[in-house]
Amino acid sequence: MNDVLPAHTPLESIEAVDKGLGEAGYIASRQISTAIFLAHHLQKPILVEGPAGVGKTELAKSVATWMKLPLIRMQCYEGLDESKALYEWKYGKQLLYTQILKDKINSVIGEADNLAVALNKLHDFGDVFFSHQFLEPRPLLRALEQPGGAVLLIDEIDKSDQEFEAFLLEILSDYQVTIPELGTIGATVPPIVLLTSNSTRDLGDALKRRCLHLHIGFPDEKLEARIIASRVPGIDGRLLKQLVSFVQQLRALDLKKVPSVSETIDWARVMVLLHASVLEVDLVRDTLNVLLKFEADVEAASKQIAGLTHKARQDAGVPA
Amino acid sequence: MSGFVAGVPSSSEPLRRFFQVARGAGLRVSAAEGIDAARAVDVVGFEDRTLLKDTLGLILAKTPEEKELYDEAFELYFKRDEFAGGGAADDDEDHADGGMPQRGAQAAGDGMGGSGGQSLGSLLEGDDRAALAAEMEKAAREAGVENIRYFTQKNLYARRILDRMGLRGLERDMEAMRQTGAPENIGRAQVLEGKVEQLRDAVRDFVERSLLLYAKGETEKFREELLKSTRLSNVERRDLDRMRILVRQMAKKLAARYAKTRRRRLRGQLDTRRTLRRNMGWGGIPFITVWKQKRIEKPRVMVLCDVSGSVAAMSGFLLMFLYALNEALSDIRSYAFAGSLIEVSEILEKEPVEQAISKIMSTIGYGSSNYGNSFADFEDGWMQFVNNKTTVIILGDGRGNRTDPRTDVVGRLSQRCKRIIWLNPEYRSAWGTGDSDMYRYAPFCNLVTVCNTLRHLERVITDVLEDAA
Numbered sequence: 001m002n003d004v005l006p007a008h009t010p011l012e013s014i015e016a017v018d019k020g021l022g023e024a025g026y027i028a029s030r031q032i033s034t035a036i037f038l039a040h041h042l043q044k045p046i047l048v049e050g051p052a053g054v055g056k057t058e059l060a061k062s063v064a065t066w067m068k069l070p071l072i073r074m075q076c077y078e079g080l081d082e083s084k085a086l087y088e089w090k091y092g093k094q095l096l097y098t099q100i101l102k103d104k105i106n107s108v109i110g111e112a113d114n115l116a117v118a119l120n121k122l123h124d125f126g127d128v129f130f131s132h133q134f135l136e137p138r139p140l141l142r143a144l145e146q147p148g149g150a151v152l153l154i155d156e157i158d159k160s161d162q163e164f165e166a167f168l169l170e171i172l173s174d175y176q177v178t179i180p181e182l183g184t185i186g187a188t189v190p191p192i193v194l195l196t197s198n199s200t201r202d203l204g205d206a207l208k209r210r211c212l213h214l215h216i217g218f219p220d221e222k223l224e225a226r227i228i229a230s231r232v233p234g235i236d237g238r239l240l241k242q243l244v245s246f247v248q249q250l251r252a253l254d255l256k257k258v259p260s261v262s263e264t265i266d267w268a269r270v271m272v273l274l275h276a277s278v279l280e281v282d283l284v285r286d287t288l289n290v291l292l293k294f295e296a297d298v299e300a301a302s303k304q305i306a307g308l309t310h311k312a313r314q315d316a317g318v319p320a
Numbered sequence: 321m322s323g324f325v326a327g328v329p330s331s332s333e334p335l336r337r338f339f340q341v342a343r344g345a346g347l348r349v350s351a352a353e354g355i356d357a358a359r360a361v362d363v364v365g366f367e368d369r370t371l372l373k374d375t376l377g378l379i380l381a382k383t384p385e386e387k388e389l390y391d392e393a394f395e396l397y398f399k400r401d402e403f404a405g406g407g408a409a410d411d412d413e414d415h416a417d418g419g420m421p422q423r424g425a426q427a428a429g430d431g432m433g434g435s436g437g438q439s440l441g442s443l444l445e446g447d448d449r450a451a452l453a454a455e456m457e458k459a460a461r462e463a464g465v466e467n468i469r470y471f472t473q474k475n476l477y478a479r480r481i482l483d484r485m486g487l488r489g490l491e492r493d494m495e496a497m498r499q500t501g502a503p504e505n506i507g508r509a510q511v512l513e514g515k516v517e518q519l520r521d522a523v524r525d526f527v528e529r530s531l532l533l534y535a536k537g538e539t540e541k542f543r544e545e546l547l548k549s550t551r552l553s554n555v556e557r558r559d560l561d562r563m564r565i566l567v568r569q570m571a572k573k574l575a576a577r578y579a580k581t582r583r584r585r586l587r588g589q590l591d592t593r594r595t596l597r598r599n600m601g602w603g604g605i606p607f608i609t610v611w612k613q614k615r616i617e618k619p620r621v622m623v624l625c626d627v628s629g630s631v632a633a634m635s636g637f638l639l640m641f642l643y644a645l646n647e648a649l650s651d652i653r654s655y656a657f658a659g660s661l662i663e664v665s666e667i668l669e670k671e672p673v674e675q676a677i678s679k680i681m682s683t684i685g686y687g688s689s690n691y692g693n694s695f696a697d698f699e700d701g702w703m704q705f706v707n708n709k710t711t712v713i714i715l716g717d718g719r720g721n722r723t724d725p726r727t728d729v730v731g732r733l734s735q736r737c738k739r740i741i742w743l744n745p746e747y748r749s750a751w752g753t754g755d756s757d758m759y760r761y762a763p764f765c766n767l768v769t770v771c772n773t774l775r776h777l778e779r780v781i782t783d784v785l786e787d788a789a
Contacts, residue, residue: 014371034364034374041363042356049384083598091600130601181601202383202576209352212378215387 011040026055026062027227035214036063036192045172045193047157047203047211053260054216055227056196060153063192070146072191073153074139076160082167086177088136094129130181140171141185149189157207158197165207172210219261221248227261232268241316242279243268249308250291253301259291266290278318279309335361338376338397340466344534345393346541347386353379369398396533440486441493444515452519456526459484465530470542478527482520490516548774553633553745563774564674567637570778571644578618578648578785618650619711619784622737624698626716627681628658628689634745634772638715640673641777648785655702656680657694658687663702689719691757692726699729703736710737711784715771717746718758725757730764739766743780746770 011017017033028036039046048056064071074085137145143152157165171177175187195211197203219227225244229235243264251258259267267290276283284305292298301308335358339349349357357379364375373394381390443452463480494512497505544566547559555563589612599606623642625635635656642652653665662684668676706712712733718725734740742765744751744758751758762768771780 030370031374031378034371035378038360038363038375038378042359044356089601091603095603205348205382208382209350213382214378215384 011037013037020066021059021062022230024062024066025230026058026066027223027230028059029216029219029223032059032214032216035212039192039194039212042212043175043190045195045211046214047195047197047208048214048216049197049199050216051218051258051260052198053262054218055261056194056216057153057155059216060151060194060196063194064151067151067192069149069151069192071151071153072139072143072146073155075155076157076164078159078161080160080164082164084138085164085167086138086140087179088138089130090134090136094134097129132182135179135182141177143191143193144171144175144177144185144187146191147188150191152191152193154193154195156198157195158200158203162204165204169206169210172207218251218258221245224248224261224264228264228268231265232272234272235268236277238316238318239271239277239279240268242312242318243271245315246279246284246308246312247291249311250301253304255292255297255300256294257292257297263291279312281306281309284309334366337466338394341397341533342380342390342393345389347380347389347393349380393533440490441512444490444512444519447515452522455485456481456523460526460530465527466534468527468531469535471531474524474527474531477530478520478523481523481527485519487516487519548778550774551745551772552637552774552777553772555633563637564640566774567640568644570774571641574778574782574785575645575648617709618648620651620709621649621653621784622702622706622710622712623652623654624661624694624712624714624716625654625656626658626689626691627656627684628687631689631715631717631745632681634743635715636673636677637774637777638713638743639668639677641781643668643673645781645785653702653705655698656684657689657691657697658684659690659693660684661694661697661701688721689716690723691716691718691720692724692729695726695729695733699732703733706733706736708736708738712737712740713743713784714740714765715743715745717744717756718742718751718761719755720757722755725760727757727760727764730761734764734766740764741766741780741784742768743771743776744768745772747772 014030014033014037017037018028018030021028021033021036035046038044048059050056060073061071063069135141139152143150154168157168172193175190176184178184218224221244224247225240228240228244247259247264247267267287270287270290271283274283274287285302288298288301288305292301336354339354339357342349357376360375360379361372364371366372373391376394377387377390381387440455443455459481460477462484463477465477465481468474468477490512494509497509544562547555547563547566591610591612594610595606595608596604598608598610621642623638625631625638627635639654642649642654646652653663654668655661656664664676664680667679670676671679730740742758742761746756746758748770750756758768767783769776769780771777
């Protein structure tokens with residue numbers, strides 16, 4: 001199965017994946033790199049689970065940038081069905097063409113003696129109106145048809161209905177879809193498929209079985225610092241250390257929604273904009289709503305800001 | 321079980337055993353996943369252990385909980401592999417302080433010329449730990465130690481392993497040595513006896529570790545199954561924690577299934593808009609019809625729990641279950657009664673169920689129950705909140721200590737609400753005996769059922785969620 005890989009594949013080793021993703025601006029943990037490496041070599045989709053904002057969607061984007069493949073994204077939602085996910089007929093075009101071609105039809109079947117002959121003649125045209133040129137490909141079909149392969153991101157699969165999950169199985173295991181009017185369409189180059197889920201509901205076993213299961217949690221202090229440094233280039237090293245230490249402490253608190261990596265990045269950007277170089281209690285208090293998204297959380301955390309800031313400054317070696 | 325890896329390269333033997341370990345730990349490793357794992361290992365190889373761990377984890381463990389189980393199983397299994405190597409390292413120092421005239425003993429052993437037991441005898445006398453460990457592993461494999469499931473099988477497997485290592489032959493030889501009466505032979509037999517004893521310990525230890533390795537999940541599962549069908553009033557204190565976890569698991573499963581708004585098709589009502597759209601491909605000629613759908617509402621539940629004496633344990637579990645289900649219910653109000661009735665929703669919402677329940681119990685519980693009085697309290701205070709969407713669950717044994725049962729209140733309640741479900745922890749044969757008014761209440765209830773184990777509870781609650789429309 002491995003001999004149909006695209007020629008330009010840079011996926012010869014896990015280190016290469018690590019480096020490539022890094023160049024695309026995504027600092028991957030070892031597990032993430034292994035998953036991408038295996039997904040490619042085993043030709044299996046990856047199911048990425050984890051809390052919101054740890055970079056599940058970003059991973060797909062970075063893989064696409066790095067491998068210079070088009071990213072095709074399908075956002076799932078309740079009620080998503082195959083006409084929006086797979087294909088639809090361009091019925092407007094069909095109607096228009098039948099109107100335009102009305103006169104031609106007369107010339108084709110005009111000389112027919114009876115109905116049977118006319119019908120036969122029409123048959124010769126086959127399913128001209130249900131051919132590829134009247135097909136409107138939706139994300140899934142588009143991903144399969146990309147000549148050089150693609151990165152297909154099926155975002156928030158847990159938001160879709162269970163029926164839709166079952167519908168995905170054919171694509172995920174064989175990289176092909178069946179369109180009744182046209183037959184089975186297989187992928188020219190199997191796309192790299194990433195599915196993301198926030199675990200709002202348990203996914204079916206059949207789906208899970210077909211995927212590699214990657215769980216991305218919150219990164220540890222070192223990794224998070226590297227991520228921030230790569231995303232917010234202008235940031236001062238000491239400030240970075242304080243930010244990360246503060247956020248890591250915040251995550252240990254009992255909050256409704258703990259800040260994610262994306263929130264840390266936002267916060268770091270805010271700090272850079274405000275030309276801050278040291279974490280000050282007042283500054284933290286004023287910008288806390290960047291990190292915390294619930295009023296109750298802000299309240300709970302603001303009581304402890306002083307302590308957390310102090311600890312963060314100590315960790316970074318800033319004199320009090 | 322060994323058939324499925326056909327066509328997979330030779331690396332599969334240790335993998336196959338690891339799958340068995342993983343299954344023992346409670347992971348579901350299907351045949352297809354086994355093949356995928358073998359293919360993945362072909363790509364990454366066995367050399368780098370963290371890489372191997374990451375790789376297999378991606379394929380075998382599908383939830384955060386499974387990841388934890390997997391990590392544990394992986395460490396346990398591959399640590400065990402190293403044990404054999406570690407034994408060899410210890411070997412040298414043992415030689416040093418062993419204090420045994422080894423060379424001589426070995427030579428004598430060779431001279432014995434016995435069968436079967438001889439090799440074991442010389443191994444023991446030679447004190448060659450690495451070889452012994454290897455021999456033990458081999459014998460264990462032949463004895464099929466990976467099939468061990470229950471701790472009662474420990475002796476059985478230990479015996480089998482010892483037999484396969486040739487202990488019987490050795491014992492016969494030792495007996496023969498003693499028979500000769502020569503002092504040097506008797507001495508040798510004695511030394512050997514000590515060694516055999518050590519071997520027994522080692523084997524027993526080994527079997528114990530195997531049990532842990534292969535059967536941990538299995539034994540847990542067995543206990544859990546048992547607990548699910550134990551009468552809740554009989555659950556022992558030490559099992560309570562496990563019961564709580566079980567309840568939470570069951571509730572989580574149900575909540576996952578019913579937490580989303582569901583829809584039911586209304587046959588006979590065409591959804592014109594969606595039908596047209598669906599059939600655009602055929603120029604709007606409706607080959608495929610789409611029917612209107614109706615939302616299935618989440619159930620509104622009112623629970624009336626008897627918290628007196630014998631029913632108390634059951635009430636605790638019912639409340640625990642319902643509050644764990646919170647997200648699958650649109651509204652839940654709970655009332656506790658013994659002699660009289662109070663609303664306890666607030667206590668239950670504020671505090672974790674376990675604490676709330678003990679608080680409730682201490683407020684009104686453990687008295688003798690008066691059903692009539694309690695129902696009258698309910699009518700006075702809360703009947704007005706009951707509407708035709710409310711499911712009323714009453715949990716109690718219906719024994720009102722010969723007070724007026726006030727079936728008229730229950731009658732009015734049954735007219736207002738959608739349905740009444742009465743759960744009775746007593747067996748059917750006890751209903752209506754003594755002061756039980758169960759059969760007087762029964763006509764007003766949509767469902768009266770025995771409910772005294774977790775399994776009953778799960779079934780009833782599934783019913784409630786299922787028929788919510």
